[in-house]
Structures are given as structure tokens and as C-alpha cells.
Amino acid sequence: MPSVAELLGLPRRIDRPDAVALTFDDGPHPQGTPAVLEALRERDASAIFFLCGEQVERDPSLAAEIAAAGHTVAVHGHRHRNVLRLAPRTFVDDLERGIATIEDAVGARPTVYRPPYGIFSYPAIAEVKVRGLEPLLWSRWGHDWRSDVTPKEIAGEATEELSGGDVLLLHDADHYSQPDCWRGTVAALPLILDRVEAEGLRAAN
Numbered sequence: 001m002p003s004v005a006e007l008l009g010l011p012r013r014i015d016r017p018d019a020v021a022l023t024f025d026d027g028p029h030p031q032g033t034p035a036v037l038e039a040l041r042e043r044d045a046s047a048i049f050f051l052c053g054e055q056v057e058r059d060p061s062l063a064a065e066i067a068a069a070g071h072t073v074a075v076h077g078h079r080h081r082n083v084l085r086l087a088p089r090t091f092v093d094d095l096e097r098g099i100a101t102i103e104d105a106v107g108a109r110p111t112v113y114r115p116p117y118g119i120f121s122y123p124a125i126a127e128v129k130v131r132g133l134e135p136l137l138w139s140r141w142g143h144d145w146r147s148d149v150t151p152k153e154i155a156g157e158a159t160e161e162l163s164g165g166d167v168l169l170l171h172d173a174d175h176y177s178q179p180d181c182w183r184g185t186v187a188a189l190p191l192i193l194d195r196v197e198a199e200g201l202r203a204a205n
Helices: 002-008 032-042 053-058 060-068 088-106 122-130 151-158 181-198
Strands: 019-027 047-051 072-075 167-171
Touching (some): 019 181, 032 060, 032 181, 047 060, 053 060, 053 088, 060 072, 060 088, 072 088, 088 122, 151 167, 151 181
Parallel strands (some): 019 047, 047 072
């Protein structure tokens, strides 16, 4: 909830009046991530990819490809689990394993963090910040983890009342959501980027 995020000091926007942040959770994915990378390349757009360590372990070269393309590689934990259901020590172990796995794959330590489902606990906030990670939630989303939404619906919801500084939540993977939902995201990306440009903004990381 926006009010709770504000109370806890968890950013939902970026300080860029001229840009929006496209963010992709849950990857990398063997089909979804390359398709998203190609769609972004065609429009010279940048994004932030919140990667899960267990998926990076399956394909570290794909994580490296994201970084090599100039996108920001961020951490989404190692396993995709609700932070509120984890003991503090379990959360720390998961976070550190995710950080290390991503760093091994891309050669740089991630500096941005988003928890699975966007859910924090008080201890988790402290552990994230003490490790120099910047938390980032989102201000817009397209419910694209569902396979029954159309690309037009995804784009419409994600860009409704779009403004500079917005953070758009999207998914390049279906590891933790409905099968093949990433296809709708890929098809929605040109529509989303059209709207971004129509508002005089750019997609930046």
C-alpha cells in the first residue's frame, strides 16, 4: 500500500521527472528474458531486472547478458518466498546467497533490492539497508503475471496516468506465476514504450 510504503520509507518512484523505470521481476527466464531484451534493444530503452538467485544459478550467462546490454541487474532474493514467512536468519541467508550468486554471474554486486511480492518486514528493511542495498517498490503495474490478460490490458493498466518518476512493475518470467504469462508482457512492451514516448518521457535505469 502506498501509505505503508511511505511510512516505512520504501521508495515507489525514482527521482527522474524526465523518465520512468521499467522493472522486470522473477527472471532470468530462458525464453522470456531474451524476448524482453530484444524488445528493449529495438527501442533503445533501459530497464531494471530484479533477478532471483536460484534462476541465475540455472543460467548465469543470461544474467550476464542483461548486464552487458546496459541494464541494471538487481536482486529479488535467492528463492521467491514471502519475507514475512521467513525467520530473520533465514531471510539473511537467502538475501546473501542471492547477492553472491548474481555477483558471480555478472561480475558486480547488485545495489537495488525488491522483495518477492513487494512485502517487507521490519527486520528485513534493516538487513537490506545495512548491506548497502536500495529498496525499490513500484507505482504502476500491469498484472502481467496472469496469462488471461491481453497485451493491451497490460499496457493500459501499467501506463494509466503515467508521469515522470513512475516505476512500472512487469515480469519477464513465469517461474512463480501463470505459464507463458511473459508472452503478454513482451507483446505489451511496444505499447508501453509508445505511451512513455508520447508523454515526453524515456525508459531509464
